[in-house]
Amino acid sequence: MHNPACPLCAPDDTQHLIWRNDQLRVIAVNSTEFPGYTRVIWHQHVAEMTDLDNAARQHIMEAVWAVETMMRQWLAPSKVNLAQFGNQVPHLHWHVIPRWQQDTHFPEAIWATAPVRSEQQQQQWSAMKAHKENLLPAYHEALRLALDALRF
Ligand SMILES: [Zn+2]
Numbered sequence: 001m002h003n004p005a006c007p008l009c010a011p012d013d014t015q016h017l018i019w020r021n022d023q024l025r026v027i028a029v030n031s032t033e034f035p036g037y038t039r040v041i042w043h044q045h046v047a048e049m050t051d052l053d054n055a056a057r058q059h060i061m062e063a064v065w066a067v068e069t070m071m072r073q074w075l076a077p078s079k080v081n082l083a084q085f086g087n088q089v090p091h092l093h094w095h096v097i098p099r100w101q102q103d104t105h106f107p108e109a110i111w112a113t114a115p116v117r118s119e120q121q122q123q124q125w126s127a128m129k130a131h132k133e134n135l136l137p138a139y140h141e142a143l144r145l146a147l148d149a150l151r152f
Pocket residue numbers: 002003006007008009010044045046090091
């Protein structure tokens with residue numbers, strides 16, 4: 001199943017590819033505000049988790065758990081946010097977003113209006129964000145190894 005109008009069916013996100021197999025791919029979202037933001041995208045053009053059979057559901061969730069686990073180990077977020085919407089692009093994908101209490105939106109969702117932050121809070125997040133960005137290559141490498149080890 002391939003939908004020519006769907007941006008996730010035509011993966012121009014390969015430059016951010018972390019890992020892929022025959023069923024899914026894991027990409028680093030190019031986010032300047034949320035370092036470590038990762039997306040797990042099912043290759044086939046389906047909209048809902050229940051469009052997948054049980055084995056496929058298990059498969060995609062195992063990948064999501066691997067992302068969450070490596071994210072926690074390497075980036076030490078205050079919280080991991082998992083989201084699956086597909087309202088704008090109805091092609092199954094999971095957002096895995098590391099969140100820190102100091103980030104621009106905490107405790108709101110990243111898509112919500114950002115709470116007001118003081119200058120000091122903004123500087124604190126800026127420094128912390130730079131530190132997290134430095135950890136991304138190690139996180140991505142660990143994630144590749146973890147996904148390889150799953151042997152789907
Ligand atoms: Zn699609």
